[in-house]
Amino acid sequence: MKVGKLDSELLEKIVFSHIKFRRKEVLVRSGIGEDCAVVDFGEYALVMSTDPITGAANEVGKLAVHINCNDIASNGIQPLGLMMTILAPEKTTEKEIDQIMEQAASEAAKLNVEIIGGHTEVTRAVNRIVISATAIGKQLKSSIVRNSEVKIGDKIIMTKTAGLEGTGIIAHDLEEKLSSTFSREIIEKAQKMVEYISVVKEGVIGGKIGASSMHDVTEGGLLGAVWEICSASKVGCNIYRDKIAISKETEEICKFLNINPLKLISSGTMVITISPDKEEKLIKELKKSGIDASVIGEITVTGKYLIENNREFEIESPQSDELYKVI
Template sequence: MSVPLNSRFNVGKIPYEILEKIVYSRLGFQDKNIVVKPGVGIDASVIRLGDGFIALACDPITAATEKAGWLSVHINANDVACVGAKPKYFMPTILLPEGSRHVDLEEVMDDMDLAAKELEVSIVAGHTEVTPSVNQPVIAGGIVGVGLGSEPVLSSGCREGDIIVMTKYAGLEGTSVIAHEYYDKLREIVGEEILVRAMSLMDMVSIVREAVAAYRHGASAMHDPTEGGVITGLYELCVASNAEIEVNLDEIPLMEETIAICKAVKIDPYKLLGSGALLVSIRADRFQSLKYEFEKMGIKYSIIGRVLKNGKCSLRVYRRGREVKYEFPFPDAIYSVRV
């Protein structure tokens, strides 16, 4: 597809074909130790180091202001965990808008410090400034993880016959962000009790524990759905693996709070910020041992689909027996919230 050079981007992720043409074709010197380089659906790059590997990832927090520091650590940690690495070293860039106070920076750092201690992650470098270029705090984090074994698990690893498993629920992060950001406006619509519970869903965004378990039980591929929700995460698995995947929306669980809030603001919960869920492609026989591990850990899981074949990139989505069409990429549903 030919895109005029002066055309403007929409809000959200850059179109995949533009990433391929403009970003992934300009990656500098390619060191021989790079095992996995950036690409669509790639959670983290992987570098060979001796007999093992390290994983590197970076992600910004742009939609949330509440607990942004805490969220930045966990969102980045999720990415390296998806390739089978333990999060170890975090590097944030904190951009504050004009008029920010000491207490604003202190809140960000308190939250970041708490999250880092929860994951046993060290904050080792970074940058902090006040700039007129932003109108709310923006945190761009980078993280280094150390491989749990000798080889990573890649999001390109989906194989024909695999089942697709999702942990927890869709839209957890987005539900919490909306509840925090629109609390006063939504209180009269959905009720204070639902909003309070919704805000607490942020505590469920880490998928490090379940990713480690899936790695140890032989997952073929893992992916952490973030912007664009679970649907985008599934499509990115298709792209990374060049695979045709079939998914049933009826099997993707939603929290009561997500259903209520998404109905109130008229958005699709499956297109909503998805951190907190982990997508796992795994052979059915290997899943038998993994599901017992999940149950022992108290982690909810659902079988939501299957890999039909490799060699064709396609996501087939069904609901109540009918196919549902999505056009990719699309802006995250959170950018469509109107109250």
């Protein structure tokens, strides 16, 4: 099997197919394009999401917090708690675990999120540190955002730039390799991209204004996130390549490594779909909060296409992330 998360076909075949028991309290359950599970608790619902960090040697504590809290934000709410499991290989030092927890605690506090539990273990089962975390939030049932409720004609908006997280990870982990080709300025700018991987602000704004769906761009990159949203709602899309924001650092590093920035993990970038009558208000509110955003396409009846130089290229289901080709 390929390195990276399982593709949608395999998920359906060997994972989802086995989950047959259902409880009436579960309002949103596992599925392609859904970032969170939602459980009925009366007037409110409990929102939960879980993700591991496996592809980064540096900043793992910081990344573990943000990638999980970002999923809660994709439901339009502020996360409130986080549980973390740390699996470390035998040669791990106390200093390394201390650094991870210092990072995680600092980033969680910035988001007003409490680390409420977890597990820490040294094990021969891994050859590098693996962190798996679960984030939770509380939401009024009347405000639940489902990625399966996208409408034909909705505008597709992306925040920040494509390949954000992947560029930051590569610049940290392959610093020596990159330094032979790129200036210190470019490498440092790329490394600083991990400072912008939270989408909690845009998620809360999108929830208030009435986004029809939101999806944090993780493995599979921007095109993978768009494909998953469309598949969840059984719709199509047109995405315009010239509307997609990509930083100079990402463009140059991806070209050097021969990887596609549109298929590179990008926590910190959020894809939002919203009705045309709310599009302008959403972009205005995002920019008021210091978040760059742009319309990159629209939802159509069928067919998922990236349009570049007046040519249509079919957007395929996400495969192994481009990050794993170089790290």
